[in-house]
Amino acid sequence: MACLRIHEGHDGERDGLQVTVNDPSEVRAPTIAITGAAGNLGDLLARHMLANTGAELRLLIHRRDVADDLGRHQRAKVFKCDLAQPESLGQALAGADTVVHFAGVLFKARPERFLPVTNTQYFRNLIEAAVQQRVRRVLLISFPHVEGETTPDRPATGRLDGKPESVHARTRLEEERMLFEAGQRHGFEAVSLRAGMVYGRGVLMIDTARWLAVWTEPTWIHLISKDDFVRATSNAAIQVGVSGIYHLGDEGKQTLQEFLDKCTVTWNTAKPWRLPLRLIYAAARLCEWQSTVLATASPLTCDFITIGRCSYYGDTRRMRAELLQHLKHPTLASGRWIL
Template sequence: HLLQSSQRLRLMIHRTPLPADLAAADNVEIARANLAQPATLIDAVGGVDVVVHFAGKLFFPRPERFLPETNMKWFSNLTDAALAAGVGRLVLISSPHGEGPTSPQQPATGRVDRQPFSVHARTRLAEERLLLERSEGTDTTPVILRLGMVYGPGILMIEAARWLAKRRMLAVWSEPTWYHMLSTIDYLRATEAAVLRPGIRGIYHVGDQVPVTLQEFLDRACDAWNTPRPWRVPVWTVYAAAQVCEWYARLFGAPSPLTKDFITIGRMPHFGDTARMRAELLSQLVHPSLETGIATLR
């Protein structure tokens, strides 16, 4: 998204190399570092104006064991390095799940004093608290983007759903679950604004303007893909499938495409108050609702 701009970009990698065209871009510099090793982060963030953090680990069994390390400790290491280097702004990509179940009638408003029941949500909320607390009184401005569910071509979960739908294997629980949606282009524009726009600070809920349920989104997505709509199944069968995936992953040392905690956070209805986003980040969205955004999935 920013390759066509005049911005100089330093992209941090660990083991996986960047795509060749991205690595070869004139305004891209590659920094190799390891979030688990603080000493490797010093050069990675040195001389940088803004750091954007969107790293994590998914699809492995027993997330309660690794998420405190990958979500909290790794971000703690990055925050310490950014503060020591005097980075001007640290942008954390997060989600509204930290406030627990929310809805269009009672949206998330930027609170950080909740205790969500998903491990993913608890550790993401802990990251937010860490950033706000450690940056207080420093030269580093904290920015937290609580994104709705980003949809569009190439998004991992969306492509997984498409793969399953083509094979008539996509299923969802019957209970309607509110989801706040966000198109890929509007996610990119919001993040660009968070990086470049003066005066940005604190927590922003980023999403479109018309709430939908997860079930409605998947139905509409399948229509766009010309595939059968997802099966409606009892929620216990989804948890059972996740348990089987975790058992298999632990037995063979493989990734787990589903975990029980991933289902728990997926079942959490969420919708954020976007008034601050519209006032300070994006006054207009390219896709203010799924009505126009769904075409990006075709």
Template sequence: MKLLVTGAAGDIAFQLIPSLVRQGHSIRALVRSEKEARSIQNPAIEIVVADITNPQSISGTAADVDAVFHLAAALFVADPEEDLRKINYEGTINVANECIAHGVKRFIFPSFPLVLGPHTAPSQPINPEDAATQPNCFHALYKKLCEQHLLVLAEHGKFSPTILRLGTVYGPDMRLIKALKSFIKQGLYRIPGDGNYVFSPVHVDDVVQGMLLALNSEKAIGQIYNVADDMPVRYKEFVFMLADLLQVPRPQSVPIALYRVLAGFAALWARLTNTAPLINNDMVTFSTSSFAADTTKTKNELGFKPNYPTIAKGLPTCINRHQGLEKRSIAA
């Protein structure tokens, strides 16, 4: 198949694209800059530099394409309400419209369980409007609106989306894990609050597995699936295990309010310098909110089986694989 992958220089695409190439698929990779294009060092991959927030910029990118992995999204932004609306929500609509214009129906879209609002009991992959609570941050809100938009297109027969609600993605090459490891080793990291909020982790290798299963299954069309490991954990357990693997002292905690103060300064500095902030208040909210995912449907319908069913199995890969990796490139 000819596949379009947006956000092709991102962490998940970095793992996904080589797997797609190995399966014999032809890849058109959409990136937002020439710098990102240079990170994809594979002559078999067609690279397109375009901006998903500009419909004219992406015009023609879905031509002759059989399916789309829409992975492009922002996280580190100075103004979450405005920037995430423009990039994550309106950008998704622009890519969907481009697909419709070229008759491309298969559309695989990563979301996450917090679209249902904060919750501690493992949730089934229900529609957002059926949730008992509502999203508490802009990141989750715009993902929810994207889900609703794609499902409406499906109801009208214009689209065949598959929505994959990913747990918190971790892995050896993930930028957030690299940053967390660096701060922990230097003794600079502090856990926001008591660290007792619950989340469902998922190793990036299992994210790729879920995406490949969704692409290759007719059952996945028009469906929502959770993709996560088998055991939700408290955030402090995740951080403590990572510190233990690094053989350094476990981080202490600080009040969430302090994180919010730092996030405010980071966002202000980002606006003044036109750079991406390391943190913002929206990130503080969703990273300290509980959510847990039930993957029964994903296992039963797609045959999903995590290679790393717990962080005890998955976190060691973040220590033992690719140590000292400074530069990344996508190759077959």
């Protein structure tokens, strides 16, 4: 029976894991599989783990390849897989200790048509493959919206009985329920990280926000810097005793409108226009129509607006106690300089 041994990182955080197999003298670094490794956040996590942990990485990709330097790294192996075909996942997950799931489809028209497949069914395939390969931990990247409307005064607390309005949130909640049911049934460690809005230079959603207008109604959002996001996620992947739901967020309290206005000061650009909601939905419908006709990506969808209008804020006490005691950027006041 393998045991897991923790060592302290340079900042006192528990950010390293070693696996001892049978003979106490036989020690190996953990093996972490990352789906969607060629995507924005998957790339950030892989780079952080290669630079700051001794973990061996399995980088799972579908159509797009990882950056050349990641593919050449001596502790990273790239596997071309298709979540629609569970049999393609076996080699990538064989011997993995943890799988971190990022993969998904975002910028595509009519998400109500494809998300029940690309979120729910594909994740079911991943879980089945992980069970077959005896992966010890499955970690899902989620978000607080799955509990519905939450605020700093009424934060999300880790419930699974929410009734979210958007298709993105409904299908992600279904993934969470599936994850914890399977973990209990098959005996692996099930972990959901409900992350607030990840911000920082190079984060695709934030870079896109430079060109967007916003509705007038104030919407609460919970932020976390990309530096703190990858540290918390890395710790969740390699520490012992991690299971259940964790909300990832900083100590700040702000609305989406306030956040965007502060970003424009750093970017030295004009503040985003405040537009009536009906005009923003009209723009989304136009984007989806163009995407459908031209078979191109859709930078805006109606469901993006629906989920974006939902205020969200998570109770981060478990994160601070078990994953990340000290934030590099506790509020946007210190973190906006990384935008």
